[in-house]
Amino acid sequence: MSEPSPDNLAGLREHVRAWSEELGPITPRLERDPSSVADYLGSAAFRAQARMAVPPEYRLPPQGPDEDLVPGHTTAVHRVVMAEEMAAVDPAILLAAPGASMAGGIVEVMADDEQRQRFFRRVQEYPTWTFFALTEPAHGSDAMGVESTLAPAGGGDFELSGAKRYVGNAARARLGVVIARTRPGPLGIAAALVDTGDPGFTATPLPTLGMRGNQVCAVEMDRVRVRAEDVLGRHLPASRRGIWSALRFLDGFRPGVAAMAVGIARAAHTYLTQHREELPVDSTERVRAMGRRVDAARLMALDAARAYDADREDAGHRASAAKYRACRLAEEATAEALVLLGPGARIDHPALDRYARDARAVEFMEGTRNVHRLNVFQGVVRGRLSAA
Ligand SMILES: Cc1cc2nc3c(=O)[nH]c(=O)nc-3n(C[C@H](O)[C@H](O)[C@H](O)COP(=O)(O)OP(=O)(O)OC[C@H]3O[C@@H](n4cnc5c(N)ncnc54)[C@H](O)[C@@H]3O)c2cc1C
Structure with missing residues (x-):
């Protein structure tokens, strides 16, 4: 991937700084009530972030002038510049934003073209929040210990059961990616696309003292149906799937x-x-x-x-x-x-x-x-x- 030029980065930094400072006055309200982000979704900062998290080949035509701030692929360097500028005002401007976010990151790495098309099309129905659920009540640092299960449910489909913790934005998300186990051992860990509207899925915001805009949640999954085509990495070798x-x-x-x-x-x-x-x-x-x-x-x-x-x-x-x-x-x-x-x-x-x-x-x-x-x-x- 080519390195973003220093000029692009300076321009990006300036833009993001200006947006973030514009949103500065709303941050005490976001901290008191993370759901109040819904009142500010028209802002350029939120719209452009949502767009940047979509790979260019899946982006719909822009709706406004500033939306294509990074016209090509958003790199890790771009994310670093944006994250610092936003966090210098309030990390909530970044973490409360709708968009593909971390779920989009794993979809980019693991999904096949059909799954990407589906995921990124839905994410662009603005505003769509997403989540990425790995941490469990008894397994945070030891990601290999994941206990949530993705068990066969007939017809090639699966059922997802288990609990996740501290999952950002899960209660307001429409879809996300859950890491779960299909069998024991390191190769038995899989990632699945999950629709939060499906029966058996619940997400409850947790009371927190820091990063309140991120609205971290407890997620419970009780036999949530996962279609075969929603398991990520079907096209990858087993060692690269999980x-x-x-x-x-x-x-x-x-x-x-x-x-x-x-x-x-x-x-x-x-x-x-x-x-x-x-x-x-x-x-x-x-x-x-x-x-x-x-x-x-x-x-x-x-x-x-x-x-x-x-x-x-x-x-x-x-x-x-x-x-x-x-x-x-x-x-x-x-x-x-x-x-x-x-x-x-x-x-x-x-x-x-x-x-x-x-x-x-x-x-x-x-x-x-x-x-x-x-x-x-x-x-x-x-x-x-x-x-x-
Ligand atoms: C604001 C916020 C947002 C988050 N968003 C998400 C999200 O969107 N999705 C998601 O899946 N998770 C999310 N998390 C969870 C986060 O990834 C976990 O909190 C983190 O991985 C640590 O896990 P834990 O809380 O279970 O702590 P533990 O793993 O229980 O660790 C507790 C303490 O033990 C120490 N420790 C653990 N193992 C070792 C070791 N081997 N050697 C030495 N010390 C050790 C740790 O350093 C820590 O100090 C979020 C957390 C926060 C605070």
Whole structure:
């Protein structure tokens, strides 16, 4: 895949920054009531995001002038730029948006042409939210432990049963992708397209403190019918059908999650620079150092995205390194900002309080720091990453 040119990236950054700032005033409402996103769906930010998540060959003609901001294929580098800019205002602008999102990512990697046509046609019936369900009540970091079952139900069809947790947007989604088990062992994990209107599917929003715009849900599936043609990867060899593809596609989204953490840290840093007069006199160098760490974490997220776009074998390890570094920074920067602003900062500075809560949540999205540390270690041991 060709590298987006620096000019394109600068233009994209500028555009997304402008949209995000325009949506800034709605973010306290989104945080109180994630369903209020429905009142803002006409905004360019939401419409263009939905369009960018559809591969160009499946896109319908644009409805408005700014919708084709990225006319070609949206790369991991594009996602990094967008995620940072949106998260610097509020990650909810990204996470509450309708569109193909992560489900679209796995459909791109695993679906055949007929499945892609169907999925992306439905996603373009704006607004259509989607979800991607991997995590279970007893299995988060150990994705291989998936217990939900996709069992034969006659006529080539299947029945999906089990429970999923912390699934973003599931309660407002019309369709999504669920990871489930067809048989024991690593090759027995499959991905299926699921229609949330089908009998046996329920999604209930969970009470959360951070990333509230994402409206994470508990999902219960009680013998949900899955047609044979809705099981992804029919055309792929068995080794590429299940968890391998799921993990591979996550490598492409993870730099974007790292960029979200960069955006949160940047927001905390910017907040401090705007409230200089309230900071201790000896804090100048600490604030500057925070700014330098934000710049370094951004470079790591971009580097990981480039590795993924170039299909390099170190992409997953670099994505882990970027996410590890950025999430640590987001938590440390927001905590430091609260300390610098003194006792009562969480009450007196509600925006900063939200950044700190969102920083804790982004730590869990697409794998925690401990898991990524293990993956970086594997990269070093296998000679794919330098230990320097
Ligand atoms: C805002 C948000 C949105 C999310 N969206 C989705 C979504 O759309 N779809 C979805 O499927 N999931 C989603 N998740 C779930 C997320 O992927 C999981 O929370 C994450 O994978 C961790 O799993 P867990 O919560 O079960 O924690 P656990 O796996 O139980 O981990 C708990 C703690 O144990 C540590 N730990 C676990 N294993 C090891 C190990 N081997 N070595 C060292 N330490 C270890 C972890 O680092 C962590 O600190 C979302 C989560 C959040 C917070």
